[in-house]
Amino acid sequence: MKYKLILEYFGANFHGWQKQKNLRTVQGVLEETLSKIYNKNIFVQGASRTDSGVHAYGQVATFLPPNFSLKPEKLKKALNSLLPWDIKVKKIEMVPISFNPVKDSKAKYYIYKIYNMDYLSPFYYKRAYLVKRTINIFHFEKILKVFIGKKDFAAFCDKEIKEKKDTVRMLFDIFVDKSEENIIDIHFLGESFLRYQIRRIVGTALACYFNKISLNDILKAFQTKETLPYSVPGEGLYLMKVFYKDLDQK
Template identity: 35%
Template structure:
């Protein structure tokens, strides 16, 4: 039985996150419904990461075993895209080693977060970006971003009942002006705590508006106290962009 890995894009607006749950619509739930429809049996899947309610993906990786040896890779991809709902799309599908698990074998995860800074909202982007109608000082945000890089205890930047080890490695945080009104925050690391990226974004906007100085970020990290950091940025601006294996 072959193991394959799908590179999956999805619009997270109408999902209660990635992970399968009873009685609510999730990405994993819809994906496994499609697998069962194609293969006429229950097929389990394994994702590279869990996204929260409202968070999108361009490059989520989902691995699963193929019960039908007669189907080609292209057959499987086409079949999935024909039965999946319109807010999920398989961008690529390839055969991988039988022991492949995207969650544990990922070497780097990359998230993109988009801010829309125009004074008036664009209602057609309301589920795609964080409308943030304030001037942002990108240079100050870049100085603050350097404090996040490296291996550190990110207890101040986790949310909820996340009891995992708070020590994480962030390789790079980039602040990029994509256009006059769109700012991209790109965060690269091995793995992240619950809402960690959104909490980082919320902090960077505090610096960008001049409410905080860049140096305060270091103090918040050293405090290891969630109450010292601001509220999370909303989910609609966040995209699980890419995984490197």
């Protein structure tokens, strides 16, 4: 057996999930804290390598403790008492040692937040992306629907990823609503996502909405695989949940 953690963190204070030398990362802070508790080096594996600035409400991570003297609830309290304010553990449970947070995931759910007003509220600084021009969410959603389905997203991901790995991904659904008067939430549910994929989709959809490119330009990009030069910053992106059962069983 090993421990499975569900985490939430304020991504603006981290250089992404993955541990990097001389940089503050979520994995690095978590491993350092666990190592203090167990007095032994601990390796943590995360379900998603969130980029710099990206937030999480439902990141999943696992680790194998040197012993099970601390039960899940006591370990959760110990971790949250030692972890800094910008990362906390929501839940801990025991799972089979064969459980892999990456390979066993069935789907991931993200939200991208747009602050649609003429200025950015200080309460949403580094928590949402400011778009000053008015967006009609129904028209905007129609553009985003083009990205749904099993497609080759080579034109909508990191260039290095594009050259090294398969870029076909299944996007189950995208829909748009408002969580607050000025907050537009773009919901993404997909089997898995490429690096920068969601941010490039949002940036491209905004470019289309504001008539910088046409819908045909987007469809053409899927065919040619040529990267379109549109993206949005990571500060508006939130990992909400990682699914480990078939979606019809959730």
